[in-house]
Amino acid sequence: MPSSFKDEGFFSHIRRIEKMRDQLNNIKTQAENELSAVTAIQELENLRVKFLGKKGELTSVLRGMGSLSAEERPVIGQLANEVREFLENKIEEAKKRLVNSERNKKLADEVIDVTIPGKRKILGTKHPLSIVIDEITEIFLGMGYEIAEGPEVEKDYYNFEALNIPKNHPARDVQDTFYINENVVLRSQTSPVQIRTMQSKKPPIKIICPGRVYRSDAVDATHSPIFHQIEGLVVDKGVTMGDLVGTLEIFAKGLFGENSKIRLRPHHFPFTEPSAEVDVSCWACGGTGCRVCKNEGWIEILGAGMVHPKVLEECGIDPDVYSGFAFGIGAERTAMGRFNIDDLRLLYENDLRFLRQF
Amino acid sequence: MKVPISWLNDYVDINVKPEELADALTMSGSKVESVEKLGEDISNVVVGKIISLEKHPNADKLQVSQVDIGRGTIQVVTGAQNISVGDYIPVALVGSTLPGGVKISKGKLRGIESNGMMCSGKELNLTEEDYPGAGEYGILILENGLTVGQDIKEALGLSDTVLDFEITSNRPDCLSILGMARETAVTLGVPLRKPEIKVEKEEDDVNEYASVEVRDPDLCPRYSARVVKDVKIEPSPKWMRDRLKAAGVRPINNIVDITNFVMLELGQPMHAFDLEYVKSKKIVVRRAYENETIKTLDDQDRKLDTDMLVIADGERAVAVAGVMGGANSEILDTTKTILFESANFSGSSVRITAKKLGMRTEASSRFEKGLDVENTINAVDRAVQLVEMLGAGKVCKGIIDCYPRKAEKKAIKFRPDRMNQFLGTSIESDFMVNVFRRLEFTVDEKQMLVTVPSFRPDVEREADLAEEVARFYGYNKIEATLLSGKSSTLGRKTFKQKIEDKIKNTMMACGLSEIYTYSFTSTKVFDLVNIPADSQLRKTIVISNPLGEDYSIMRTTTLPEMLETISINYNRRIEEGRFFDLAHVYLPKDTNAGELPEEKPVLTLGMYGNIDFYEIKGVLEELMDNLGITNYEFQPLKDNPSFHPGRTAYLIINGKNAGVVGEIHPEVAEKNEVPQRTYLSTVDVLALVENSNLSVNYKALPKYPAVSRDIAMLVKDEILVKQIEDTIRQYSGKILENIKLFDIYKGKQVPDGMKSIAYNITFRADDRTLTDEEVGKAMNKVLNGLKNNLDAQLRE
């Protein structure tokens, strides 16, 4: 190099390289500035064409490479590649920035009021009596009971006589019964289903009978001539009164909660012996006494007992071999207690504002 | 049954508080409904005697009185006008409390000091029933001769506690103080003291005064009687009146009070006849004659029939046996000679008679439960003993007792092991024997036989003995067990029950809420829903003793109750409602009597508001889909009088009519006060159950693409969509996948009497991609079919 140092050609040669180097650096700086200011995708595309396009600035600089020597070309070539790569990265970066900001702008435009009520499909509701009946049914299905059904317009024989309540028995007064004729009644209890089951099926029997029953009570806040009962019956060898207590305990826990306790009081039903009325510890206060339980701590919910041997005999079951228990609960009273309903008439009035609460 | 504890205390020593006693008796089987403490809210009120009365110096309407209260005299200012010097009156002292929480304090009235208050009956919460004069306005004037200064509660018999028991129909023995004393003695484990019944002095022979003939011993197993002469009718003494009042019985005179006292104490209803009015002095117990009448004590003329038992004299009926006495032999103030009747009548006979005559009395309600035939002598002896005690007359010697067939006592075999097995307990045999003996059963321990006393008709077999043991052992001491070791069973619903659940769930998912309606109704409802006069639906099950016409027949249609529900909601300004009811109708079978009706389950849908026919129909389609019923269709139904003739359809399942759906007839809408656009449907649930298919068989998802084509056509108005769809199905072959109606149009560019209908038809094959050619061929067939069969004009 020193030999040609003074050479005119040599200096002009130096100037060309320097010039190209400067030009490339200028392109880099200028592009970097312009890219940082770009605000739209189209603008960015324009810049890409301007700097990197076939007729772009970088290409036009490279066209001058022909005048360089073989040693110089790789130097400039490398620099040009570095600039191209740099610009391509910058363009990609700018593109990402633009896409992001455009997306953010769109998102900002799409803000909605999420507190406006949702679009709902109206669902119907289950009647509170069905809710209670289903819950009770479910508990006993889980304990291996089947659901038995029978007619509502029933023979006196099934409703009374087979249940140890002969004609003119004073117990008939307790349940004022609707008669169709001398031998046909509107069943006053679901117990006739038990008789029908025992007469048609051999033990072991484990059934519950939910159903509609009728008694001649005038309509008021706590009475209805039509109401619903769920009765249960178990007949097998060696069934004990302890089994009845245990079954009712499980039932009370299932229906009224794990902490529920039960209490049996001796009572009289013609079709069971011994018979009991069953109280459950108050679901509102747990037994300490409150308004719901009238300060008793207990609420009467069930009638129960060991199936009367006369009833078993009437159904062709030997009471010396088999024994059984039966129990019954009123759906209306249970629903009223469970849901704090203060007027029984609401259950049969079907006001939608009432129904939709369940 | 009201039992004053003071009375109970005569026969058993009560060593616990009233509340504890109530709890203990409730848990041993005598349910206490209420514990009433008489005079509980009265304190520091005493008997006073008015010594002087002067006008108040500063007020015309007030008087200043000096009142003797035993331990001194107090000054009381009063506004009362009904008092005079010498009157005994209740005085509330300073610091006393009265019912309703009223407290009396020292005060001045118009400048004059007043140290108490004279009380009216009302202020002490007394009625005329409690004390004569208590119902009158003004200060309660007490009877003369009371002890001045005595606590008013003692003076008026208000210091008792009364237990009110619910006695079950199987325990007539508990309808007596003595019976309850027996229960109390066993419950508390203390001795029972029965009253000693004897008469000191007897004169003359009863047979000189009267005779008894029982002609119908089937209705009167026993008739016992005694006679009292030289009767002096007067009020009974205070102790007896207090007892009766506390037990809820109004005192009348000594003889009537004695009969009531004995009934309450021993449980045996008694009757007293004035023998002067018993013709020929002869009591005849017989069935009434045809058309015989009697005026009863309540002054009503009663017509009797030959099933009723009467007590007669030589000529006429003087009482309806076990129900009520006759006015013709009533005890009067002038009565001199009486006959006490203590009889045992057949329970069912008394029950039927009382029912027929519409007069249930204290006596009849006891007799009908079946009383103790061995109790009559005791009772009549007790009555004459009380006569003697009260000095109410002279007792004649001897008892007339007609008791032709002595009742046998029941003996029951008792096996302690078997009873423990049955109860799930391990109670000692000694405990059992002790319970029986304390209940006055006799026990033969060698033979293991328990003989039941005559007053316990409810105890008939070993299970009854088990109850006696269990209730005194304590029901709640029985250990809870869970059928361990018994046969296991599977708990599950029947297919029908599952379908019913599915129906309900589908209805709720479709927005319908479940309702419960009455299953009896009025005969008027048929007109309300336009059911024709000759319709089978008007043949109903009729209730012979309904609660009124509105509830007199079992329903044969559910439409009226659904319309009533809609009407209630609509009239309460609820804009929209969707309801369903899964319930029965009751269809009489016209075969020979004795056959029960068919109880047919029906699903009823009802909707009103912003709703049209296609919404309610859509619910039914959803239901069919959920139940796996595919073979169903809807056909126009023009002549159901409850429904709109142009907007109603039959639901046909498997070729059989299974229901109705439609808009209610405008006339029915008007009559039932529901909106014109009300939609109802009834569906036969058994048809749903029969045709349901809940089994699911997975079908592979399609592997090849579908091809779809749209067609539009003009058809005559009367052509039904169903006809078009049937035609498309008929001609499109196996590759048809789906038909979808997407437009029905009438109006501009559609000629009158025509409609434009557009469909999207989808084709697909399971095993290949369909070619245009294949689809084109199928479409051509479809188009030709529509043209030829339905005269459809295809639109481009």
Ligand SMILES: [Zn+2]
């Ligand atoms: Zn409570």
